Amino acid sequence: MGGNEQKFIKEAFDTNWVAPMGTNVDLFEMDLKTYLSNNVHVTALSSGTAAIHLGLILLGIKAGDEVICQSLTFTATANPILYLKAIPVFIDSEIETWNLCPIALEEAIIDRIKLGNKPKAIITVHLYGNPYKIEEIRAVADKYQIPILEDAAEALGSSYKGQKCGVFGDLCVLSFNGNKIITTSGGGALVSHSQNIKSRAIFLATQSKDKAIHYEHSEVGYNYRLSNISASIGRGQMEKLxxxxxxxxxxxxxxxxxxxxxxxxxxxxxxxxxxxxxxxxxxxxxxxxxxxxxxxxxxxxxxxxxxxxxxxxxxxxxxxxxxxxxxxxxxxxxxxxxxxxxxxxxxxxxxxxxxxxxxxxxxxxxxxxxxxxxxxxxxxxxxxxxxxxxxxxxxxxxxxxxxx
Missing domain, CATH: 3.90.1150.10 (Aspartate Aminotransferase, domain 1)
Known part of the structure; x- marks a missing residue:
């Protein structure tokens, strides 16, 4: 703990905001946005796994779609692929960063296209905090017009050529689990490059409530928003990141x-x-x-x-x-x-x-x-x-x- 977590928690209790919304959630998101820079938009969620799940949904992944995933990673990176009944396609590492091999990546894409199954997304990982080969992977992704979901769960505070990790993907994921660089006890975030995507992520993360004077639901939603108490811990942690x-x-x-x-x-x-x-x-x-x-x-x-x-x-x-x-x-x-x-x-x-x-x-x-x-x-x-x-x-x- 950094020292000021209890101060922010007290603020949450004093204002009676203990639900998955509130001032500390907004301010924690702003702290992360400022830290990452690059004009990103941050949605605080209940876990990094929830962020991957929502990220895949926002990228349009559906049952039967193929999603490329780094093999040398924790199972939470790939589990959301299975939540959606999609198909993971695993890729070996390269020896310099231990992350997704750009050569094997392109070979896999070419082969899957030949088989009539062009992958719909690529999940990249910064293993143990070490950035993957950002430019090489982006070049392959752009060549075949496949979006990147960047798993930066282990990499808050890491950077490539001066730019913080967590902004290189089309969508990006952070984790604040108890073993990460900073923690909110449990928690995560989805980082996007537009306010519209953030708004859509919040909608899905709060049970997909339609705009109506009663409870109206037209699509499946999730209970994935971070609580104000957890965000209070995160605000104190950010001071010491x-x-x-x-x-x-x-x-x-x-x-x-x-x-x-x-x-x-x-x-x-x-x-x-x-x-x-x-x-x-x-x-x-x-x-x-x-x-x-x-x-x-x-x-x-x-x-x-x-x-x-x-x-x-x-x-x-x-x-x-x-x-x-x-x-x-x-x-x-x-x-x-x-x-x-x-x-x-x-x-x-x-x-x-x-x-x-x-x-x-x-x-x-x-x-x-x-x-x-x-x-x-x-x-x-x-x-x-x-x-x-x-x-x-x-x-x-x-x-x-x-x-x-």
Whole structure:
């Protein structure tokens, strides 16, 4: 928390505005509009997933339509496609930003057109806060006249060539879930480039009430508007957004220094100075062939033994049981990253004492370049087996690991 959240919450209670409308909703939207600039219009909603859902509706997506989606992302990016009974078409990543590969994207579009199913939208993602290849993806989208829905859920505070992420798509999505750069407890926003689209989004998000003296409804609506209380939290958070981004970037620098001389470990970075990442999460990849067999699961278990949480990368959506029957285009970049990647503790409020604990575990594991085994049961089999088999073979490993 930044400090002033309770002040804005008190204002909401004092004025008796606790419903999904009110002054704090309007002012939170204005704060976001000012921050993003580029003359955008912001609609505050109950979640980032709700924003993706409304975004697809506003782009005209209907049952049976195909929607292109980055595979290496959280499932919430693709779930709204299924809400609409549309068909996701998954695309591999490229190795520089780990985001949507423009080459595989165009190959997929050409092939889908040949099959008589031209995609109706492209969902792009700024993975872990790192901007995707904005210009390359836009060039492909414009060439085939397909709109972009930009998923900037992880990227508030990131930018490309000085322009904040969240304005590059035809429609754009933000998230204020509890784990994001700023939070409204739960919440999100849809960013558009016209007041008419914002008005339409508010209409749909408030149960599609027609203009009448009674309750009249001509189309399906949703209860997706952000509450005034949640927006109050958001207003307080916005005051600290730049500070939170700086703290995340300091965590990134902490890991860069920590792994600087560890052969076989790479800290995920942006390609060049055009890209500015909020580093929502700091992520590494480990090459076991260069670390005497130490892999991401070994590091995860070592951290877990000291009550420090880390997580594997998002499992690519085309590898998920939910999506196994949908089209996929590209190579194995996303799968390879999943097999060797780990998200490390990255919170804005990580203390120096906590950093020291993290550092101690990592140094102990890698200092002798000897594979360590921790006295805990792994929740997953080895990452290489996950990569090769493309599925979880066992939920628990069969044998208790022993300390070396």
């Amino acid at each position: 730049d500070e939170f981004v700086n703290l995340r970037r300091k965590m990134q620098n902490f890991y860069k220094q920590l792994f600087e001389n560890v052969k076989g470990v790479s800290v995920f970075e942006v390609p060049n100075e055009d890209y500015f990442s909020n580093h929502w999460l700091s992520v590494i990849t480990i090459n076991p062939s260069e670390t005497n067999g130490i892999d991401c699961d070994d590091l995860r278990l070592a951290l877990e033994s000291e009550n420090i949480e880390s997580r594997f990368l998002w499992k690519p959506l085309h590898m998920q049981p939910l999506h196994k029957d949908f089209p996929y285009y590209g190579g194995n970049i996303a799968e390879s990253l999943f097999a060797k990647g780990l998200c490390l503790p990255s919170g804005s409020n990580t203390t120096e004492e906590e950093k020291a604990r993290i550092q101690n575990v990592i140094k102990c594991l890698f200092k002798n370049k000897i594979k360590k085994k921790i006295k805990v049961k792994s929740l997953f089999p080895k990452r290489q087996r996950l990569f090769e088999d493309n599925m979880l073979v066992n939920f628990f490993t069969k044998n208790r690991l022993e300390t070396s």
